[in-house]
Amino acid sequence: xxxxxxxxxxxxxxxxxxxxxxxxxxxxxxxxxxxxxxxxxxxxxxxxxxxxxxxxxxxxxxxxxxxxxxxxxxxxxxxxxxxxxxxxxxxxxxxxxxxxxxxxxxxxxxxxxxxxxxxxxxxxxxxxxxxxxxxxxxxxxxxxxxxxxxxxxxxxxxxxxxxxxxxxxxxxxxxx
Amino acid sequence: xxxxxxxxxxxxxxxxxxxxxxxxxxxxxxxxxxxxxxxxxxxxxxxxxxxxxxxxxxxxxxxxxxxxxxxxxxxxxxxxxxxxxxxxxxxxxxxxxxxxxxxxxxxxxxxxxxxxxxxxxxxxxxxxxxxxxxxxxxxxxxxxxxxxxxxxxxxxxxx
Numbered sequence: 001x002x003x004x005x006x007x008x009x010x011x012x013x014x015x016x017x018x019x020x021x022x023x024x025x026x027x028x029x030x031x032x033x034x035x036x037x038x039x040x041x042x043x044x045x046x047x048x049x050x051x052x053x054x055x056x057x058x059x060x061x062x063x064x065x066x067x068x069x070x071x072x073x074x075x076x077x078x079x080x081x082x083x084x085x086x087x088x089x090x091x092x093x094x095x096x097x098x099x100x101x102x103x104x105x106x107x108x109x110x111x112x113x114x115x116x117x118x119x120x121x122x123x124x125x126x127x128x129x130x131x132x133x134x135x136x137x138x139x140x141x142x143x144x145x146x147x148x149x150x151x152x153x154x155x156x157x158x159x160x161x162x163x164x165x166x167x168x169x170x171x172x173x174x175x176x
Numbered sequence: 177x178x179x180x181x182x183x184x185x186x187x188x189x190x191x192x193x194x195x196x197x198x199x200x201x202x203x204x205x206x207x208x209x210x211x212x213x214x215x216x217x218x219x220x221x222x223x224x225x226x227x228x229x230x231x232x233x234x235x236x237x238x239x240x241x242x243x244x245x246x247x248x249x250x251x252x253x254x255x256x257x258x259x260x261x262x263x264x265x266x267x268x269x270x271x272x273x274x275x276x277x278x279x280x281x282x283x284x285x286x287x288x289x290x291x292x293x294x295x296x297x298x299x300x301x302x303x304x305x306x307x308x309x310x311x312x313x314x315x316x317x318x319x320x321x322x323x324x325x326x327x328x329x330x331x332x333x334x335x
Contacts, residue, residue, distance in 0.1 A: 041305075043302045047302075062234040063234075
């Protein structure tokens, strides 16, 4: 199997818990796709991503085998839509890093951020900076390789929600 | 008046965008630059059995396929057979290096815009490698032919 370079995708920040108005969501996502055939050799992922609602533009980096997706400001897209798009094209996500406003990642203790029915559980410590944007990587099943997922099930065995594999729960870690 | 013009141009661009090569279509009147910076028009290839092969330096399966195309060309080039490689590489240096590395002796054209390249859109290329076999009268007879099919066409044993 191909060796997959893991890249982080930033998630756009989701609405703050207390706020009624939704801020812009994920602004950018960097997807590394894998599959049985050359993912960059097929235009399928590119087309699927471009056709996804809320997507502003898609650029491909052939050196790192990455698709960078930029979202429209009003877009409320969730990672699962990207995962479904890649899988529909016949490939799998090897890594997903999303860019979000740092403010939205402030969570206390074990609490998770809830947005539009989806939950984001921060797996590492809170971020010190509260300005600008942060890149976080999604570690749930379908966003990492199968091999990695098996390892992660052991690493995150203490986090009850991780093993449940709820498609609307995202377990994330900030990436520097 | 303006509105009609806008509508017309919209219709025209939509129809060209959905244009795709089908069996029976002719070699298109389309030109690209080759690796010696000369402009080549595809239509000029009429008269020979032509295999147009879309590839890119970063496409591993394409590089594998090149290994078979290079000797195929060398073997049949004196039998009125031509291969034309059209690369969708956006990095020309990588393209030139690949030509050298794969020892490609046949015509190498470049349309440096990946899957958005005009030739890719014209031919309807959605994945790489992708090849189109034209007979000596300039008609498309096969898409992604096998080596056997190519040789049959060269030997003109196909009806």
